[in-house]
Amino acid sequence: MTAADRVTNILVVGIGGQGVMTAAEMLARAALAQGYDVKKTEVAGMAQRGGVVSSHVRFGPKIYSPQIDPGEADLLIGFEAAEALRWLPYLRPTGVAMVNTLRLAPPVVSAGLYDYPLDPIGELAAAGIAVHAFDAGALADELGNSKLVNTIMLGAISDYLPFPATVLEECIVAGFRAYKPKLADINARAFAAGRAAGHV
Amino acid sequence: MNAVVHAQAESRHLLSGNEAVARAVWEAGVRVAAAYPGTPATEILENIAQYPDIYSEWSVNEKVAVEVAIGASLAGSRALAAMKHVGMNVASDAFMTQALAGVVGGLVIVVADDVGLSSSQNEQDSRYWGRFGHMPILEPADSQEAYAMVKRAFDLSEDYEVPVIVRMTTRVCHVKAMVMVSGERIEHRAAGFQKNPQRWVMTPANAKPRLPLMHERERNLRDLAEISDLNETFSGSDRRIGFVTSGPAFMHVRETFPNAPILKLGFSCPPPLEKIRAFAGQVDSIVVVEETEPLLETELRAAGISVYGKDILPRFGELAPNVLRPAIKQLLNEPCEAPIRVQSGVFPRPPTMCASCPHLGPYFALSHIRNLNIIGDIGCYTLGAGHPWNALDTCTCMGASLSMAHGMDKGRGESDEKKHMVAVIGDSTFLHMGMQGLLNLIYNRGNVTVLLLDNRSVGMTGGQENPGTGLDLHGLAAPRVDFAKLAEALGIRPERIRTVDPYELPTMVKLVREEIKMNEPSIIITNRPCSLTDRFERFKPYAVLDEKCTGCGNCIDLGCPAIFVARRETVMTKSGKSKELSFARIDSNACTGCHLCVGTCAPEAIVQNLPMPPHSRQPIWIHTVP
Ligand SMILES: Cc1ncc(C[n+]2csc(CCOP(=O)(O)OP(=O)(O)O)c2C)c(N)n1
Numbered sequence: 001m002t003a004a005d006r007v008t009n010i011l012v013v014g015i016g017g018q019g020v021m022t023a024a025e026m027l028a029r030a031a032l033a034q035g036y037d038v039k040k041t042e043v044a045g046m047a048q049r050g051g052v053v054s055s056h057v058r059f060g061p062k063i064y065s066p067q068i069d070p071g072e073a074d075l076l077i078g079f080e081a082a083e084a085l086r087w088l089p090y091l092r093p094t095g096v097a098m099v100n101t102l103r104l105a106p107p108v109v110s111a112g113l114y115d116y117p118l119d120p121i122g123e124l125a126a127a128g129i130a131v132h133a134f135d136a137g138a139l140a141d142e143l144g145n146s147k148l149v150n151t152i153m154l155g156a157i158s159d160y161l162p163f164p165a166t167v168l169e170e171c172i173v174a175g176f177r178a179y180k181p182k183l184a185d186i187n188a189r190a191f192a193a194g195r196a197a198g199h200v
Numbered sequence: 201m202n203a204v205v206h207a208q209a210e211s212r213h214l215l216s217g218n219e220a221v222a223r224a225v226w227e228a229g230v231r232v233a234a235a236y237p238g239t240p241a242t243e244i245l246e247n248i249a250q251y252p253d254i255y256s257e258w259s260v261n262e263k264v265a266v267e268v269a270i271g272a273s274l275a276g277s278r279a280l281a282a283m284k285h286v287g288m289n290v291a292s293d294a295f296m297t298q299a300l301a302g303v304v305g306g307l308v309i310v311v312a313d314d315v316g317l318s319s320s321q322n323e324q325d326s327r328y329w330g331r332f333g334h335m336p337i338l339e340p341a342d343s344q345e346a347y348a349m350v351k352r353a354f355d356l357s358e359d360y361e362v363p364v365i366v367r368m369t370t371r372v373c374h375v376k377a378m379v380m381v382s383g384e385r386i387e388h389r390a391a392g393f394q395k396n397p398q399r400w401v402m403t404p405a406n407a408k409p410r411l412p413l414m415h416e417r418e419r420n421l422r423d424l425a426e427i428s429d430l431n432e433t434f435s436g437s438d439r440r441i442g443f444v445t446s447g448p449a450f451m452h453v454r455e456t457f458p459n460a461p462i463l464k465l466g467f468s469c470p471p472p473l474e475k476i477r478a479f480a481g482q483v484d485s486i487v488v489v490e491e492t493e494p495l496l497e498t499e500l501r502a503a504g505i506s507v508y509g510k511d512i513l514p515r516f517g518e519l520a521p522n523v524l525r526p527a528i529k530q531l532l533n534e535p536c537e538a539p540i541r542v543q544s545g546v547f548p549r550p551p552t553m554c555a556s557c558p559h560l561g562p563y564f565a566l567s568h569i570r571n572l573n574i575i576g577d578i579g580c581y582t583l584g585a586g587h588p589w590n591a592l593d594t595c596t597c598m599g600a601s602l603s604m605a606h607g608m609d610k611g612r613g614e615s616d617e618k619k620h621m622v623a624v625i626g627d628s629t630f631l632h633m634g635m636q637g638l639l640n641l642i643y644n645r646g647n648v649t650v651l652l653l654d655n656r657s658v659g660m661t662g663g664q665e666n667p668g669t670g671l672d673l674h675g676l677a678a679p680r681v682d683f684a685k686l687a688e689a690l691g692i693r694p695e696r697i698r699t700v701d702p703y704e705l706p707t708m709v710k711l712v713r714e715e716i717k718m719n720e721p722s723i724i725i726t727n728r729p730c731s732l733t734d735r736f737e738r739f740k741p742y743a744v745l746d747e748k749c750t751g752c753g754n755c756i757d758l759g760c761p762a763i764f765v766a767r768r769e770t771v772m773t774k775s776g777k778s779k780e781l782s783f784a785r786i787d788s789n790a791c792t793g794c795h796l797c798v799g800t801c802a803p804e805a806i807v808q809n810l811p812m813p814p815h816s817r818q819p820i821w822i823h824t825v826p
Contacts, residue, residue: 049551114547
C-alpha cells in the first residue's frame, strides 16, 4: 500500500488561544491541495477560555468519520508539553510526537490543587514512541515575532507527512502573501527554522 | 472576508458545516436570516452576514428570531432562523403554531444539537420537534450534505407550505470537509403579504380546520420520504447486521463497518417506515444508530420492525467508532480488543475567566460575603461556580436567575432564614429572557439583589453584539439600550439602581453589602467591557514587589489568571497555629493593567512600574510554569 492509499491521522493539541485550530486548518488545506479527501474536527468545548483544545485532521482517498480513534494517530503535534502528554493515548505505537517544550499552568495548578508533571517529555519518550521536542517559543523570539510558533511547529512536522514539505510551506506562505504580504518572508524563514528543529 | 463568498460555481472548498449552510442560504435566494448566538450554531449567521442581498440580524432571542423569519415568510420571502438545540425550547411557542398555519416563502429552521455536551447546559435531541410540530426534518452528515440539504429544505418548505427543520450536530457544524459549490444565487421575489384571516389568525375557529390539513400534509410528507433520494441504501457484503442511521452517526458506522449494508436517513422525519421494513428484510438483524435518543428505534418497534438500538449502545453522547466497535462485536459474539484507556493522569485544565475579566471583581465580592444564595445564569460568569470563587449556586437556563431567586425567596426554608437572594446575569442573557423575570419580581413585591454584569458583549459565544453594545451584527452603529433607565421603567426605585466600575474593588464589595440589606429589589450594574473585545483598553502591566509581599494570598483569591503563586511557606502564628503563606507574582505578559488586584493588597506590594509589552506572547489567561 502506498502512502496515497491509506488514511493519515494527525492530532494537533494545545490550549485555547494558541493557534491549534489554525495549524490544523493549514494541514487540512495542504492535504486538500495534494488531492486528498480531508476532514478536520475539533473538540474545543469552552476552549476560548483557556481550556484544552484538540484538533483532528484526517486525509486519504476517502474519509468518513472525522474523528481519530485512540491509538490511531500517526502524528501528534503538541503546542504545550503537558497537553502532548494528555493526548499520548491517541498516538499509535509507531507514531511520532512533535512537541513544543513550553509549559503553561492553569490556575488550578498555580493554586496548588494539582501538580504539573515534572518531565512530560521524558514520560512521552518512556512510552516508546518517537519524540521530538524543542522550544518553539525561543526560536520564534530569535526570529523576532512570538506569533511565529504556529508556523515553526508546522515546519517541524513537515518532513513527517506523506507529501512533500514544500506543499505545506507553499500553502502557508501563499496564505500570507494573499492576506498579510509583509509577513510572508518571515513565515517562510520560520517554516525553515522549524523544519531544521524537527529533526533533532 | 471569507473566501467562499466569492466562490465560483463548480469549485471545491474546505468548509465547516456552518459555512456550507451559509453558502446554501445565499444560493437559495433567502432574503431574511435571524439568529441568536449559541454553540455550535453561532457561525451560521456570522457567515451569512458576509453575503450580499440577505437582510440578517442578531435577534434578542430564538423565539424572536423565528418570529422574524415567519413574518418574512408570510411576506413571501425565503427566510431562515438558526439556533442551538436549547434555543428550540425558547422558540417552540412560535413554530408549534406556525407549523399548523403553514408558510408562504420557504422557512427553514437550522438547529444545532450539542451531541456530546461540550458547551451547553444539557444534551437534547431536536428530532423530537419534527414529531411534536409535524414538521419534516433533514439531517446532513457532513458539510457537503448540509450545503445540499439546506437548498432542498427551502423547496420542500414551499412545496408543502411547512417550516422545515435542518438538524445539525456539533460534528457537522464544526467539521471542515470538502464541499463542491455548484451554483449561484437564485433570486426568489417576495409576492407580498396576502391577507387571509382564516389562514393566518389562529383563533380556535380558524385553527381547528387546519388540524386535518396538517395531518394530511404529514401523510404526504411520509409518502415523499419513502421515495426520497435523501434516504439512501448502501449495499454491503456482510449481511449479518444492517444499520439504520442518520447524521454524522452514518460516518462513524461507515468508517467502522465498511462492508455492512446501511440505510442512511437524510429525510428522517416523517420516517420512511416501509423503506426501512424492506431494508430489514435483506439483513439478519437491524441496529439503529441514532444520536441521541432512542427515537426512531421506538417508532420502528411500534411499527412491528424488530431492531437493536439503545439496548446495546450508549444512551447518550456521540456514537463514535470506538463506541460502536465493541458494542457491535459483542452482538456478533466476536472478540474485540480491550479499548485503549484515554485517561492520562494529567491535571485538568478547566475553562477559566480571563485576566482583567470584568466579572472577577463581582465574584471576589460575592465569595467574601456570607449568607448569600447566589442564583446564576448562563454566560462566562457561570464560571464563578468554579475555583477559586465557588460563588454561584445554580445555573439552569437563560434568564432563570431572577425568577428562580424570586421563587427561592418566596419559598424560603428554615435554613434560609438569614439568607439574602442574589441573582447574577449578563447583559445578553438579561435582554434574551431576563427582563421578564425582573419585571415579575418587581411586580410581585419580591426582594432580590440583581447583579447585572454588563460587559457589552455576548462573551461566552465569542463576543457578538447585542442591543446593549451599540453595534449590530454588521458592526454598524445601532441604538443602545440604557439598562439603568430600563430597570427604573420596570419599577426599581432610582435609589436602588447602582452603576459600578467592577475594577474598583472596595466600592464593588461595599455596594453588594449595602444592597443585600435592602427590603426591596435592587440592581447593581457593572460597566466595564469584556477584555477580549476591541472596546477593552489595555494599560501597562502591574508587578509584585517581592520585598513587600506578605504572602496573604488575597490577590490569588481574585482568580485572575495573570496572578500566580511563586512560592509557598508554612509559618507558625503567635497563637501556635500553622498558617500557609502564598507569595504572589504577576505575569507581565498576561497582565493588562486593570488594577483590580491593587484593591486586594493591604501592604501595597502591587505596583505599575513595567513598560507596556510589545505584544503578548501567551493568551491572556495562562502563564508559563516558572
Ligand atoms: C436558549 C439559549 N440560547 C443560547 C445559549 C448560548 N449562550 C450561552 S451563554 C450566552 C450569552 C452570554 O452572554 P452574556 O449574558 O452577555 O454573558 P457573558 O458571557 O458576556 O458574560 C449564550 C448566547 C444558551 N445557553 N441558551
